[in-house]
Amino acid sequence: MTVLVNPALAAELERSDEFNADACMNCGVCSAICPMGVDVQPRVLFRYVLLGMEERVTAEIEPVFSCLLCKMCEENCPSGVHIAENVRTLRHHLNRTVFGLKEG
Amino acid sequence: MSLPTGDVIGILADNLRLRKSVLPLPTRVATKWTEGLDLPRGGETVLYTGMMYQLIPYIEGLVKAELKFGDSWLARYTGLGRKVNRVVNISAFMARPSAAERALYNQVPIDVAHLLRRAGVQFGALYEDDLYSGALAYDLGADGVVAEHARRVQVVFKKHGVQRVITIDPHTTTMLRSVYPKVLDGYDVEVRSYLEVLAEKGMTPSARLSGEVAVHDSCVFARYEGLVDEPRELLAAAGLTVCDPENSGRQTWCCGGPVESLYPAKAAANAEKRVAQLRAAAPDAVTMCPMCFVNLSGAAGETMRFKDISQYLREAYAS
Numbered sequence: 001m002t003v004l005v006n007p008a009l010a011a012e013l014e015r016s017d018e019f020n021a022d023a024c025m026n027c028g029v030c031s032a033i034c035p036m037g038v039d040v041q042p043r044v045l046f047r048y049v050l051l052g053m054e055e056r057v058t059a060e061i062e063p064v065f066s067c068l069l070c071k072m073c074e075e076n077c078p079s080g081v082h083i084a085e086n087v088r089t090l091r092h093h094l095n096r097t098v099f100g101l102k103e104g
Numbered sequence: 105m106s107l108p109t110g111d112v113i114g115i116l117a118d119n120l121r122l123r124k125s126v127l128p129l130p131t132r133v134a135t136k137w138t139e140g141l142d143l144p145r146g147g148e149t150v151l152y153t154g155m156m157y158q159l160i161p162y163i164e165g166l167v168k169a170e171l172k173f174g175d176s177w178l179a180r181y182t183g184l185g186r187k188v189n190r191v192v193n194i195s196a197f198m199a200r201p202s203a204a205e206r207a208l209y210n211q212v213p214i215d216v217a218h219l220l221r222r223a224g225v226q227f228g229a230l231y232e233d234d235l236y237s238g239a240l241a242y243d244l245g246a247d248g249v250v251a252e253h254a255r256r257v258q259v260v261f262k263k264h265g266v267q268r269v270i271t272i273d274p275h276t277t278t279m280l281r282s283v284y285p286k287v288l289d290g291y292d293v294e295v296r297s298y299l300e301v302l303a304e305k306g307m308t309p310s311a312r313l314s315g316e317v318a319v320h321d322s323c324v325f326a327r328y329e330g331l332v333d334e335p336r337e338l339l340a341a342a343g344l345t346v347c348d349p350e351n352s353g354r355q356t357w358c359c360g361g362p363v364e365s366l367y368p369a370k371a372a373a374n375a376e377k378r379v380a381q382l383r384a385a386a387p388d389a390v391t392m393c394p395m396c397f398v399n400l401s402g403a404a405g406e407t408m409r410f411k412d413i414s415q416y417l418r419e420a421y422a423s
Contacts, residue, residue: 091245099110103248
């Protein structure tokens with residue numbers, strides 16, 4: 001299996017101090033308590049970002065946009081990951097790179 | 105099946121950019137609630153709806169159309185629909201709620217206005233300048249469009265001399281209180297929910313209510329804004345027995361509403377899970393967000409009764 005890596009992906013997504021995917025320690029609490037039971041969980045998406053696996057991120061449009069942003073996971077995250085804001089950041093990225101949404 | 109995600113986001117973002125709302129409403133519909141209240145135009149303190157309650161019956165109409173079109177050949181033409189929508193507001197044609205549905209949601213800002221008056225609060229309204237906050241577009245990550253729209257709202261506040269805003273729903277509250285300060289320069293408007301204002305006033309009920317009611321906390325109020333105690337205090341002081349379901353307060357369970365515009369079937373499945381929790385707590389339930397109300401009451405059908413918290417409070421404190 002070949003994976004094309006974009007090493008700059010995480011840096012490109014760090015629009016503000018609030019994006020902190022690197023704080024995730026992959027414990028799985030978010031996956032266990034997600035009300036939606038989203039197919040691809042935040043910790044997996046954040047791992048793709050940290051590894052620069054951009055194609056994997058762009059292939060997961062439905063999980064990214066199925067998140068309720070309800071913060072149930074964030075409320076219970078032991079590492080203080082800003083999960084909702086991180087997911088919103090992924091949406092912003094997909095809007096620009098996949099959907100061609102023009103800003104402003 | 106759902107409509108293409110990118111095209112739906114594009115239509116909503118285009119509407120906000122071109123028509124100041126994700127789903128534009130005629131001014132007479134958005135301002136209907138002000139009729140007969142004789143509220144001053146603008147002023148230091150205003151009751152701000154952000155059009156949220158007024159929008160809900162229209163969003164519901166759109167979601168029903170989406171569920172119908174999502175399974176048909178028309179879904180393939182959503183991209184074309186987005187192009188046409190830039191010129192002609194086709195989203196408005198798809199959502200046509202009945203007068204009864206519109207009246208149900210219009211009643212909420214009317215009740216809140218009466219409650220604030222009863223509490224001795226002096227406030228005005230912005231009428232046609234009471235703009236949508238941009239909440240849905242923000243959740244969908246359309247940040248540039250939202251920042252541009254937030255600047256419009258800031259201009260409106262300056263034009264009317266607004267220093268303090270009293271909000272009704274959680275989404276408008278968090279946008280104006282927690283998001284706008286991050287995207288706007290020189291934004292210093294004080295934003296408080298009417299529930300916080302009423303709780304602080306320590307009002308005495310004019311009519312005592314009775315019965316058990318399950319409280320459904322809004323995720324946005326509870327986890328984004330830390331607003332958990334005020335609704336319980338107001339309901340308990342009104343005489344109701346407040347029952348907390350399995351997930352409550354900061355551990356509340358989402359109604360599913362935030363994904364309704366993109367994935368209506370997923371939203372409905374989540375609402376059914378939440379209704380089961382609420383039904384186990386009490387025969388009646390109270391919501392404090394129009395999206396929670398429409399999703400949960402729709403999922404419950406005739407199995408339990410839902411009321412917006414403003415309805416209980418009006419009955420107890422301003423009847």
